[in-house]
Amino acid sequence: MPEIKPMEGNQAVAEAMRQINPDVVAAYPITPSTEVVQTFSSFVANGLVDTNYVAVESEHSAMSACTAAAVAGGRVMNATSSQGLALMWEILYITASLRAPVILTVVNRALSGNINIHCDHSDGMGARDCGWVQLYGENVQEGYDNLLQAVRIGEALDVRLPVMNCIDGFLVSHSYELLQVEDDAPVKDFVGPYQAVNPLLDISHPISIGPLDLWDYYFEHKRGQCDAYPPAKEAILAVGKEFGKTFGREYGLMEEFMLEDAELAVVALGSTAGVAKVAVESLREDGVKAGLLKLRAFRPFPAAEIAAALQGKKAIAVFDRAISFGAASGPLFSEVAAALYTAGQQIPALSVLYGLGGREITPEQISGVFRQLPEVASGGQPADPVLFLGVRE
Amino acid sequence: MSHYAPDAKYQELAPGGIIPQAGNAEEYSTGAWRLQKPVRRDEDCIDCMFCWVYCPDNACWTKDQSVKGLQFDYDHCKGCAICAQVCPKKCIDMVPEDQES
Numbered sequence: 001m002p003e004i005k006p007m008e009g010n011q012a013v014a015e016a017m018r019q020i021n022p023d024v025v026a027a028y029p030i031t032p033s034t035e036v037v038q039t040f041s042s043f044v045a046n047g048l049v050d051t052n053y054v055a056v057e058s059e060h061s062a063m064s065a066c067t068a069a070a071v072a073g074g075r076v077m078n079a080t081s082s083q084g085l086a087l088m089w090e091i092l093y094i095t096a097s098l099r100a101p102v103i104l105t106v107v108n109r110a111l112s113g114n115i116n117i118h119c120d121h122s123d124g125m126g127a128r129d130c131g132w133v134q135l136y137g138e139n140v141q142e143g144y145d146n147l148l149q150a151v152r153i154g155e156a157l158d159v160r161l162p163v164m165n166c167i168d169g170f171l172v173s174h175s176y177e178l179l180q181v182e183d184d185a186p187v188k189d190f191v192g193p194y195q196a197v198n199p200l201l202d203i204s205h206p207i208s209i210g211p212l213d214l215w216d217y218y219f220e221h222k223r224g225q226c227d228a229y230p231p232a233k234e235a236i237l238a239v240g241k242e243f244g245k246t247f248g249r250e251y252g253l254m255e256e257f258m259l260e261d262a263e264l265a266v267v268a269l270g271s272t273a274g275v276a277k278v279a280v281e282s283l284r285e286d287g288v289k290a291g292l293l294k295l296r297a298f299r300p301f302p303a304a305e306i307a308a309a310l311q312g313k314k315a316i317a318v319f320d321r322a323i324s325f326g327a328a329s330g331p332l333f334s335e336v337a338a339a340l341y342t343a344g345q346q347i348p349a350l351s352v353l354y355g356l357g358g359r360e361i362t363p364e365q366i367s368g369v370f371r372q373l374p375e376v377a378s379g380g381q382p383a384d385p386v387l388f389l390g391v392r393e
Numbered sequence: 394m395s396h397y398a399p400d401a402k403y404q405e406l407a408p409g410g411i412i413p414q415a416g417n418a419e420e421y422s423t424g425a426w427r428l429q430k431p432v433r434r435d436e437d438c439i440d441c442m443f444c445w446v447y448c449p450d451n452a453c454w455t456k457d458q459s460v461k462g463l464q465f466d467y468d469h470c471k472g473c474a475i476c477a478q479v480c481p482k483k484c485i486d487m488v489p490e491d492q493e494s
């Protein structure tokens with residue numbers, strides 16, 4: 001019988017890793033993700049998993065070892081945050097280019113400087129172009145469920161991409177919530193055995209990995225990599241559906257909360273979606289037709305699906321927990337706006353930058369943004385489309 | 394096929410940028426990059442095979458797995474001069490490519 005237990009996000013992720021029992025975990029601890037690998041290393045020490053745990057000297061080495069183990073033919077997992085993810089940067093691109101389905105839990109934390117250990121999405125957003133699939137979870141249950149699904153999505157034979165399972169630092173990683181822990185056997189059945197593709201250790205089929213690739217083939221290789229993302233979108237949907245059939249919680253590319261008949265909508269990622277749900281419910285009680293689009297898959301970006309879900313809205317606000325310095329708006333806003341433009345939809349839209357470095361976001365603040373949206377709707381595009389929400393000025 | 398055609402379309406390449414055809418570095422001529430080439434003075438050579446061991450590109454080789462009569466594979470030799478450096482008899486001269494040997 002599945003058990004319902006109070007667990008922190010980090011413990012839930014470690015528990016999922018125990019059930020998956022990966023071949024290799026090569027990790028270097030960093031706040032707030034430390035507890036994931038710390039808890040998992042105790043599982044290794046206590047013989048609960050067969051994993052080869054490699055304690056390395058930096059995140060650059062961690063991702064190098066993970067990528068090498070994956071191309072050698074193993075199922076590989078890891079966890080990191082913020083500066084740790086930044087130190088992996090060089091290798092992240094290589095992992096994706098080599099089509100090595102490493103699974104990395106990213107416990108989202110602000111990037112330095114100044115140094116800050118709390119949640120924002122500057123780490124994940126900074127890594128958005130490196131070729132990894134990115135799933136953002138709202139709460140502890142989603143951190144657990146998304147990790148189990150990430151394995152199937154990344155390892156699908158027409159996908160073969162690394163996946164980031166993103167959860168909000170402290171807000172989810174260190175919050176106790178009731179988690180439905182599924183039994184080991186159905187989880188193992190769902191995840192299935194690892195199927196290596198062109199493993200380096202298959203010495204009867206020798207191959208070369210990562211060779212010099214100049215003007216003559218590099219462009220073709222990058223073009224080929226692009227073809228993995230539409231199947232990744234399909235895999236997210238198919239695996240999410242199968243997860244629903246198996247465990248009763250179905251997942252898609254996004255979650256629409258009171259969105260269908262909404263006139264005003266907010267788009268958000270991560271735990272803020274939970275806060276926005278409270279705001280939407282209270283606005284509905286006041287007769288405001290508010291709705292939420294919670295994006296689960298940021299990579300591959302479901303542009304057409306987002307445009308379809310937002311069609312006919314009078315105004316929207318896109319919430320970004322990261323700044324793209326020098327850009328006209330937040331990174332999520334830019335992509336949502338491009339999705340709408342490409343679909344021929346002119347919806348007045350506000351870019352909301354909020355919650356940096358762990359600054360709290362409240363339902364009242366989100367309601368306040370909703371209350372600005374009718375004016376945005378009537379005036380067309382706002383004069384200053386970027387709102388810094390909750391900053392002292 | 395031992396290598397991809399120069400005009401191979403992206404769909405024809407193996408995912409992950411791997412080279413699934415083993416041992417085809419031989420077909421990729423890299424000798425044109427060389428600025429100076431190794432030339433051996435045969436009369437001084439003692440067939441110690443040091444140059445064979447140290448050459449990073451297998452460009453110092455012998456026929457039929459013999460341990461005598463070293464040759465240079467100028468299609469793949471990059472002119473690094475490691476062979477000349479390690480030769481105990483100093484009988485390998487590095488000759489600039491624009492100069493007749």
Ligand code: SF4
Nearest residue numbers: 448470471473474476
């Ligand atoms: S010059 Fe370098 S590459 Fe050429 S034969 Fe000597 S060691 Fe090999």
Ligand code: SF4
Nearest residue numbers: 438439441442444480
């Ligand atoms: S290292 Fe010098 S002496 Fe020895 S085999 Fe090569 S050329 Fe001859």
